[in-house]
Amino acid sequence: MNTNHIVENLKREIENFRSQIKAEKVGRVLEIFDGIAKVSGLSDIKSSEMVTFPNGEMGVVLNLEEDVVGVIIFGDFSKIREGDEVKATGRILEVPVSDNILGRVVNAIGVPIDGQGAIKTDKSYPIEKVAPGVVTRLSVSEPVATGIKVIDAIIPVGRGQRELIIGDRQTGKTALAIDAILNQKGQNMICVYVSISQKDSKLRKIEARLEEGGAMDYTVIVSAGASEAAALSYVAPYTGVAIAEYFMDQGKDVLIIYDDLSKHAVAYREISLLLRRPPGREAYPGDVFYLHSRLLERACRRNEKYGGGSITAFPIIETQAGDITAYIPTNVISITDGQIFLETDLFYKGIRPAVNVGSSVSRVGSSAQIKAMKKVAGTLKLDLAQFRELEAFSQFGSDLDDATKRQLERGKRAVEVLKQLQYAPVRMEHQVVTLYALTKGFMDDVAVEKIKEFEQGLTDYSERQAKVFYKEIVEKKMWSEKGEEELKKVIEDFKKSFIK
């Protein structure tokens, strides 16, 4: 390309340029501190409207007062000075969306941060939106297969559900969520992972892990780093759900993970206190409940008439020393449709995932469980609860009747079966076979230490031998008598060779 050509091109572009004359609303920065600007002027501005600063930084209006507006700044505020001109854009805060966003890492305002160039977008979605109304919704009835045995069996999650993952630091909350994403391959699900004030090293690790598992093809990561402004942490979950809504509007099912909402609440508390909103309990502002409820209410399952699609939300909350009665945990527990409670004690006992089955519930998920799973897992929760009670009781005396002993042994095996390695999701059919063998007592005479080995062997063997059973589970979601007979025989055969 020679110089003349470039000049010609440039000339043509300049000829095409039309500038519109319009009156703009401007204000002046009165005060600037800690990522907050107080701006005078800007009459007629709306709440949540975007404004621009002279150096290109963006902000959003949060407080509307008589003569001033309070603006939170996204990005570097150190170059903004008192007296700078602030322009209103007339647009409510929005995020660019398109199908090309899949596999990318974007920041809280939708700008790519993975160094793979710009994302071509044609649409923008407002990040704050009223949740879908009652008439557009459908109750939860389709399962989300997380690939984690204890969840799929005891605390099942359905599409459109909001299931809280709660626990202390280092109990495997993120690991659980990442496993769930990894297992969505081929399940017709788009995943959005929202990282809020997390360490960049952790984000990098997660991205690499998802990449390795081939999960980035259907995943978007929205990240607001720990070193970035609190304003970005505050909007990140809303950006994530706006992206999710874009896919839901195409009739797709979306899984969104907010990691984690305690840090989100802290970021919002920081902003609120700087904006001089009155503090309430634990210094959180009065609308911290609404902050989370309006976010999680946007998770839903829409009926066919309104385009179908669903958003399933997995919010994560980090507790301090197992205290689930603190302000934010109780709020989010009451908003969600159940919680998966992870415990440090269980984690260090080697029970991983460290799910406390007694305190974990899924309020709507059981209607989304496939029939076969419901059948095998029906008694499991009760068995485990009885086991915990007996376990404590049996430590005092050695004289136990046979029934109690049997129950204890069964419980030990159940705990063993529900243990699972990280990044090793288990297919639904395999889960059904394993739990069938457990609840029907086929594992009672296998040594506890050998359970894992037995399980592995059984799933491999049965997949080859019990073809009818597997086919029925995949196609009809339930076995017939013929299938059951086949499976029973296969398990007996396998056990003979295993124990020998």
Added chain:
Amino acid sequence: MTTISNNNIARAIHSATKGKNDAEQSLIFTKVIQFLFRRRLLSKAPDILLHLNKVINDEEGRITAKISSKSKLDEKIKKELAHALTKRYSVKEVVLSEVLDEKLLGGFKVEINDEVIDLTIKNKIGKLQEYLISSA
């Protein structure tokens, strides 16, 4: 927490002094100063005056427009401008205050309250730059 804004004070002064004779007005002014002193608001006086000015202008259907340009505008243009602005804001009178700014390169910029109509070359070049970058 209720605070009295400068705007409120300006409005109060205006409605208190409206239609009063000189003697009454000077009494009111003394009281206003005493009030501001008591409430430690004397440092806010310039801002209050600014608001007062605006309140009076609003009532009399007058607006002030700040015109920034590179060189002095000629009278004819100013007259036309004033006429156009009177129509746009449907007021009786437009008071123009001129500011010279070399950096604008050409054209002019009108600022009324918090509204800006930017017709400078500087702004146009900026927009052209944005356009060329985004169309690339």
